[in-house]
Amino acid sequence: MSRPGADMTGLDGLLARVAETIGTPSYVYVTDAIERRLAELRAHLGPWFAFSYAMKCNPNPELLRWLSGRVDLLDVSSIGEFRLARSAGWAARLASFTGPGKQDFEIDEAIASELGELVVESYREAQIADRMAQRRGRVQDILIRLSPAVVPKGFGDHMAGRPSPFGLDVESSSDDLRRIASLPRLRIVGLHIYSGTQSLKPDAICDNYRIFIECFRSTCELLDLTPEKLVFGSGLGIPYHAGDSGLDLAAVALGIGADLDDLKNDPRFRGTQLILELGRYLVGEAGYFLTRVVSIKESRGTRIGVCDGGMNNHLPASGHFGMVIRRNYQMHRVGGGDGEEKIDLSGPLCTSIDRLATGILLPRLEEGDVVAVHTSGAYGLTASPIHFISHAAPREVMIEGMQMRDVTRQWYLGGGEAEQLLRKENPAA
Ligand SMILES: Cc1ncc(COP(=O)(O)O)c(C=O)c1O
Numbered sequence: 285m286s287r288p289g290a291d292m293t294g295l296d297g298l299l300a301r302v303a304e305t306i307g308t309p310s311y312v313y314v315t316d317a318i319e320r321r322l323a324e325l326r327a328h329l330g331p332w333f334a335f336s337y338a339m340k341c342n343p344n345p346e347l348l349r350w351l352s353g354r355v356d357l358l359d360v361s362s363i364g365e366f367r368l369a370r371s372a373g374w375a376a377r378l379a380s381f382t383g384p385g386k387q388d389f390e391i392d393e394a395i396a397s398e399l400g401e402l403v404v405e406s407y408r409e410a411q412i413a414d415r416m417a418q419r420r421g422r423v424q425d426i427l428i429r430l431s432p433a434v435v436p437k438g439f440g441d442h443m444a445g446r447p448s449p450f451g452l453d454v455e456s457s458s459d460d461l462r463r464i465a466s467l468p469r470l471r472i473v474g475l476h477i478y479s480g481t482q483s484l485k486p487d488a489i490c491d492n493y494r495i496f497i498e499c500f501r502s503t504c505e506l507l508d509l510t511p512e513k514l515v516f517g518s519g520l521g522i523p524y525h526a527g528d529s530g531l532d533l534a535a536v537a538l539g540i541g542a543d544l545d546d547l548k549n550d551p552r553f554r555g556t557q558l559i560l561e562l563g564r565y566l567v568g569e570a571g572y573f574l575t576r577v578v579s580i581k582e583s584r585g586t587r588i589g590v591c592d593g594g595m596n597n598h599l600p601a602s603g604h605f606g607m608v609i610r611r612n613y614q615m616h617r618v619g620g621g622d623g624e625e626k627i628d629l630s631g632p633l634c635t636s637i638d639r640l641a642t643g644i645l646l647p648r649l650e651e652g653d654v655v656a657v658h659t660s661g662a663y664g665l666t667a668s669p670i671h672f673i674s675h676a677a678p679r680e681v682m683i684e685g686m687q688m689r690d691v692t693r694q695w696y697l698g699g700g701e702a703e704q705l706l707r708k709e710n711p712a713a
Contacts, residue, residue, distance in 0.1 A: 296656075298688060299572060299618045302681050303654040306690055308576040309593025310679040311665050313347055313691075317570035318661075322354060325566070328537040332544040333560040336380070336515065339365050341563030341662035342571070344680055346691035348372035357400070359561050363390035366399065376400065380427060380515070382476070384449040392416045401425045401513070403476050405451050407460040410467055417469035427476040427515060428464060430454045430499050435480045438488025439519060441606055442480030451476070454499050458506055465507055472509060475500050478517025478561060484531050489519050490539035497547055504552060511556050518562035522569050524659050525611045531565070564662035571661020573598050573678075574618065575640070577653045578632065587627045589649050594631010595638040597678045599668040601657050602631070602639055612641045618654040621647025629655065633673050 295314065302312050325335060336357035339348060343365055348358075349372040358374050360366045361383040369379055381394050382403040391409070394402060395416050404410045404426045417424040429451030435444035443450055452460050465472060477496045483489050493516060500514050523530050547553045575591040575598075582588075595602035603610025625648045629641040640657065649655070670677050679692045 296616075296618060296620065298683055298686070299574060299656050300654070302683075302688055303574050303576065303618060306679050306681055306688070308574045308654060308678075309591075309597050310574045310681055311660060312572045312574060312656075312681045312683060312688075313342070313344065313567070313661055314570045314572075315350055315682060315684045318351075318567055319354075321566055321570065324533055325560075328533040329560060332541070332548070333516070333558050335566075336559050336561040337566060338561055338563035339369060340666070342567050342664070343368055343666055344682075344691055344693060345372045346680075346682055346689070347567070348374065350682070350684075355566070357559060363393050366390075366394060366397070370397070380476070382429065382478070384451075388412055388416070392420070395422055395424050396420050398422075399424075401427045401473060403427045403429050403515075404464060404470075405429050405449075407452075407463050410464040410470060414467040414469045423469050423471050425473045426464075426470045427474045427513060428452065428461065428472060428503070429476045429478075430457065430503060432477060432479050432495050432499050434495060436488045436491035436495070438485040439480035439483045439492065441482045444479040450478070454503070457503070461503065461507055472507065472511075474509075474511035474513035474515065474556070475503055476515040476517075476561075478515075480519050481517070481564070482521040483519045484521045484523065484528060486532050486535035486539055489531075489536050490543075492519055493540050494543055497543055501547075501550075510552050513557050513559060514553075515559045515561050518560045518565060520562055520565035522564050522659055522662075524613055526614055566662075568659050568662035571659070571664060573601065573657040573660040573664055574654055575629075575631075575657070577629075577649050577651055577655065580649065580651055587625065589627050589629045589653075589655075591629055591631055591640060591655065593675075593678055594629075594633055594640055595635075595668070596631060596633055596670055596672050596675055597668050598640070598657060598660060598664055600663050601660070602637065604637065605663060605667055610639070610642070612644050613660070614658040615641065615644065615646070615655050616658075617647045617649060618656050623647060625649075632675060 334356040336359050337355045338359040340361050352373045358379045360379050360381050376397045377400045380401040380403050384405045391413050431448050431451040431453050432444045433455050435442040496516055575593040577589040578592050579590045599605045601613045624645040626643050631638040682689045682691045
């Protein structure tokens, strides 16, 4: 609830209005912030790259609809995501399909629906795709996913250089590459690497892209491939915690520009479209999670605010999504306030791991106050165990300019129609 005398103009005023009119817990996505981020990406990296949105980070259908036409391409990782994207207006040919556990029916439906590229993660998967393409009378475009042997220091979250379910281990890939290339119903249009994320260090990001370039060059040589596409899993990170500074995109461009120019000047890659595939960097900072303090408790010298949404709505903020050590997300009290006081924030679940903040400094919170958790636009709702303890699902709201729109996904509210969209069977079969 807003405080008397608080500045209710601007973003904070809109967040307060969402909390009052639509309610809490809720996610808010601010499209102006995404627009700005896209403009920065295009200004700094646009000379080399097209951009692909990895929708796993936020598959809200209205957000997807908004992104269609603004972002060049889409990465989906299940047939459910593919169906969602199409029903949100994305053309199938703009989508690529990654994921290490694709099932036959997913591959079949994607091929039958004229998916852009299947990102093949193994020879086994390639064989299935080849069979499905044969059955459908099609030749399917594929990207081969490579798993590099190394990732530079600076990627907290990475999957390279150790046993990995993703893609072909680059150092031992030659037999599988040749076998994939021999499959008659698949056309290799390029290569794909996504080996780490959440780096805030331009040098590490550039070193990582140099590793990609090396892998791309050697693989193209081996296959004698002139690729149409090379996908770089971006690795671009966002500042989640106090003390993190935002990534310097200009430094990334400066650090890697010459290598990308070299690549583009090589006759083999002159016609190649380079694609930066990213999720959090595009939408993460444009999202807020609003939760209301239901009760305040003083316990053994610690002030605790129990909120109406916690780990069930926002798993990453509770520290259980790929973090070794839980650190507080940045947050503020909606409506502002004077002074600061230490408080722990927990969610409504009957488990001690349902924690949103430990010893965070915020203006004094009282029952009914609303807290806005920052950097919540990616891996928020979609990555959270919303059914645990059967609380109502959070709302989702898009703010475009000064307009707010309830864009809550129906199936979180028990809607049968959306549930059907994700049914196992191919509805077109
Ligand atoms: C294949 C692939 N591409 C892109 C992404 C997006 O990553 P991020 O949101 O960290 O940019 C992911 C995330 O897991 C991924 O698996």
